[in-house]
Amino acid sequence: MKVEITVNGGQLATDVEDRMLLVHYVRDVAGLTATNVGCDTSSCGACTVLLDGESVKSCTLLAVQADGHDVTTVEGLASADGQLHPVQQAFREQHGLQCGFCTPGMVMAIVSLLRENPHPTEEQVRSGLEGNLCRCTGYHNIVRAALAAAGPAHPRGQDEDRPGGGVAP
Amino acid sequence: MIPAPFSYYRALSVDEALDLAAEHGEEAKFLAGGHSLLPLMKLRLALPEVVIDIGRLADLSHIRDAGDHITLGALTRHHDLEHSGLLARELPLLACAAGQVGDPQIRHRGTIGGSLAHADPASDLPAVVLALDATLVARGPSGTREIAAADFFGGLFETALEPDELLTEIRVPKPAAPRWSFQKFTKRAIDWAIVGVAVQGDAVALVNMGETPLRAAAVERALADGAAPRAAAALAAEGTRASADINATRDYREHLARVLVARGLQEAHARA
Ligand SMILES: Cc1cc2nc3c(=O)[nH]c(=O)nc-3n(C[C@H](O)[C@H](O)[C@H](O)COP(=O)(O)OP(=O)(O)OC[C@H]3O[C@@H](n4cnc5c(N)ncnc54)[C@H](O)[C@@H]3O)c2cc1C
Ligand code: FES
Ligand code: FES
Numbered sequence: 001m002k003v004e005i006t007v008n009g010g011q012l013a014t015d016v017e018d019r020m021l022l023v024h025y026v027r028d029v030a031g032l033t034a035t036n037v038g039c040d041t042s043s044c045g046a047c048t049v050l051l052d053g054e055s056v057k058s059c060t061l062l063a064v065q066a067d068g069h070d071v072t073t074v075e076g077l078a079s080a081d082g083q084l085h086p087v088q089q090a091f092r093e094q095h096g097l098q099c100g101f102c103t104p105g106m107v108m109a110i111v112s113l114l115r116e117n118p119h120p121t122e123e124q125v126r127s128g129l130e131g132n133l134c135r136c137t138g139y140h141n142i143v144r145a146a147l148a149a150a151g152p153a154h155p156r157g158q159d160e161d162r163p164g165g166g167v168a169p
Numbered sequence: 170m171i172p173a174p175f176s177y178y179r180a181l182s183v184d185e186a187l188d189l190a191a192e193h194g195e196e197a198k199f200l201a202g203g204h205s206l207l208p209l210m211k212l213r214l215a216l217p218e219v220v221i222d223i224g225r226l227a228d229l230s231h232i233r234d235a236g237d238h239i240t241l242g243a244l245t246r247h248h249d250l251e252h253s254g255l256l257a258r259e260l261p262l263l264a265c266a267a268g269q270v271g272d273p274q275i276r277h278r279g280t281i282g283g284s285l286a287h288a289d290p291a292s293d294l295p296a297v298v299l300a301l302d303a304t305l306v307a308r309g310p311s312g313t314r315e316i317a318a319a320d321f322f323g324g325l326f327e328t329a330l331e332p333d334e335l336l337t338e339i340r341v342p343k344p345a346a347p348r349w350s351f352q353k354f355t356k357r358a359i360d361w362a363i364v365g366v367a368v369q370g371d372a373v374a375l376v377n378m379g380e381t382p383l384r385a386a387a388v389e390r391a392l393a394d395g396a397a398p399r400a401a402a403a404l405a406a407e408g409t410r411a412s413a414d415i416n417a418t419r420d421y422r423e424h425l426a427r428v429l430v431a432r433g434l435q436e437a438h439a440r441a
Contacts, residue, residue, distance in 0.1 A: 001177060018177035018220070021211075040170050042208060043359065045274065054248075054277045060207050061278070064177050065200075065224060113273065130358035131272025 003067040007032065008076025016063045022056075023047045025063035026073055034074045034104045038133070045132030048105035048112075049073050055112035057131070074104040077111070087111050087149045096145035098136035106132050110146045119153040120146070172210035179222045183308060183335060186223050190333040191310050193219040199335065200224060201244060201283035204275050229282070229337055232256060241339040243282025247294075251276060260341055262349040262369050266297045269351070272359045282336045285321070288328045288381070291361040293353065295322060296382035300367040300374035303341045309334035322381035346370035348437035352429040356416065363416045364425040366405075368433040378409040378426055385409075388430055398438060402431035 004013045007030045014029055026049060027033050035058060038046030042060040049058045050072040058071075077085035087110050090096065097103040106129070113120065113128040120128065125146045126139070134142060180186035190197055198217035200206055201224055209215035223229070229244040232253045239259055241250070250256055250267035257264050270276055270284070270293055284294045285305065298305070303318045307330055316329050323329060330336060352366040353376070365376030366385075371392045373385040387407035391400065406423035413419045 017174075019172045019174055021171065024171075040211070042204065042275065045272070048274060051277075055274045056277050057274045060204060062177070062200075062203070062207070064179075065203065065222065109274070112277075127358070128273055131274045 001064050001067075003063055005063070005066050005068075006070045008072055018062070018064055020063045021059055022049070022061040022063050022066050022071070023058035025066070026058060026071065029063075030073075032073050032075050036101055036104060038101065038105075043131075043133070044102070044105075045109060045129075046102055046105040048108045048132065050108055050112055053112070053115060055109045072108070074107050077107070085111070087114070087145070090145040090149035091142075094141050094145040094148055096137065096142045102132060102134040102136075106134065106142055110142075110149065113146070114150055119150050122147060170211040172207070173213055173216050175210075175217055175220050177220050177222065179225065181225060183226060183229070183337065186221055186226065186335055187308060187310060187333065189219075189221045190335070193221070195332055197221055197332070199286075201280045201286075202246065202278040203283075204271070204279040205283060205287040205289065223335070230280075234259070235340070238340050238342045241281060241341065243285075243336045243338060244280050245282075247271075247276035247279045247281070247284075248273070250281060259343055260301065262301065262344075262351055262367060263294075263297055263341070265349075266293045266351045266353075266367065269293060269353050275359070281339060285339070286328060286330060286336050288322055288326050289361070290325065290379060290381055291377045293351075293362060293365055293367075293376060296365060296374040296376040297351070297367045298339060298341070299382045299384060300369045300372045301341050301344065302372065303339050305336060306338040306340065307334045308337050313337075315340075319384070325380040344369050346441070348441045350433040350436035350440070352433045352436075354425055354429060364411075364422050364429055366426070366429040366433040368430075368437045370437075373405075373430060373433070375405070375409065375426055375430075378406070378411045378422060380410065380412075383409060385426075385430060392434075398434035399431055402427055402434055405430040 002015050026035050036046040038044035040059050042057045047059040048055050052070050109132050125143050178189050197219035200220050200222045229242040231242040233240045247267045247270045298318045305316045321329050350368040353362045362376045367374045373388045375383045387404035388401045405426040411419045411422035
């Protein structure tokens with residue numbers, strides 16, 4: 001089937017097999033190989049990308065399901081002049097990675113989490129990342145990176161009229 | 170892992186979905202969020218020749234106040250249930266349980282209709298709609314019918330739905346008593362419940378204590394007869410048929426059911 005998917009802002013129209021998974025579309029058709037396949041059973045989160053701004057596990061989605069939608073991968077976060085996205089910058093500063101295998105998925109999961117909840121508590125970050133596994137870091141620095149990217153919480157109530165405020169992908 | 174080849178059709182209306190299902194019969198499967206069906210297809214445990222994508226039926230995604238009950242479109246995602254202000258007020262049990270399904274990524278895709286139609290006894294929402302005495306609305310070639318939650322779950326992964334019937338809506342009466350609790354026992358954060366308990370008023374339903382979600386009838390009877398919550402909870406395993414697997418023996422599940430029902434009743438009472 002012919003699909004048109006906007007990947008990191010650029011539209012791509014291609015014929016794909018009906019059974020092609022979104023993660024294979026991203027890696028093999030769009031040629032963006034940062035997104036990893038880990039467990040391939042929707043458990044580890046390594047394949048997390050954004051679909052219309054929300055985190056999804058691209059190993060458990062068909063490319064045809066994303067037809068007509070927006071997909072963002074970690075390659076699409078930095079600005080054109082190379083300036084890192086605040087979540088990427090925070091990973092660098094807080095040492096949020098070791099081997100880096102989980103990192104693209106972790107970063108995308110955190111971008112989605114901060115969109116929904118711009119100033120989460122540590123507890124909310126930890127439970128918000130329940131779908132992303134890391135074998136190296138022990139999670140502490142990943143949680144620190146998410147909290148650093150969110151910045152200090154605003155006084156109560158100030159964020160109410162600003163859905164998606166805080167970090168802007 | 171890649172699913173076996175199939176033909177993909179996208180339904181843009183309920184009528185179109187039903188026509189496609191009638192045309193392809195037993196060979197076809199509806200695809201909603203895909204978070205039960207696609208993992209099975211990748212493992213080749215499900216081999217549909219035709220996949221009918223109903224994921225774009227936006228008119229089946231809604232949460233509405235209908236006076237004495239709430240209506241939920243079958244395509245409403247776990248994420249939307251979790252964050253609905255209306256549900257937080259009227260059906261906090263459902264909002265809470267939906268927020269404990271899998272992880273955020275899964276909740277961005279999975280739907281209540283898919284969860285009920287899939288009828289995994291380890292899933293959370295089937296027991297919740299059973300505790301809430303919900304009515305499920307299905308549409309098929311011969312029209313619309315209503316099925317009580319108590320009549321919907323027939324066996325392991327089996328429901329009252331015909332292959333050419335689409336679950337369209339779930340109607341949940343507004344509970345009379347504000348007392349509720351959801352207890353889910355897992356070893357790891359995103360796992361399915363080893364045992365779970367949904368309490369609403371004096372209704373108690375069990376997750377993963379048999380081939381279908383079950384009402385803890387002995388507990389409910391004891392409560393109706395005036396038993397103290399703790400004494401009633403001791404009857405939680407009566408009439409259940411829990412399986413044994415890598416996570417738990419049957420004895421351990423029965424023990425968990427008693428402990429979790431006691432905790433659930435206690436929490437529910439504290440909310441009164
Ligand atoms: C890693 C992982 C962890 C999970 N953890 C949990 C958990 O803790 N608790 C829990 O409850 N669930 C859990 N789930 C399952 C999740 O809730 C699924 O989203 C849900 O069970 C199925 O919903 P879906 O919309 O994805 O359905 P799909 O996968 O699209 O469909 C499932 C089945 O239902 C049928 N179907 C779907 N919609 C309809 C309809 N409207 N009418 C008729 N038939 C229909 C399909 O044909 C298919 O047979 C988990 C899933 C994964 C992958
Ligand atoms: S590869 Fe998709 S969740 Fe692990
Ligand atoms: S940094 Fe190695 S898996 Fe997370």
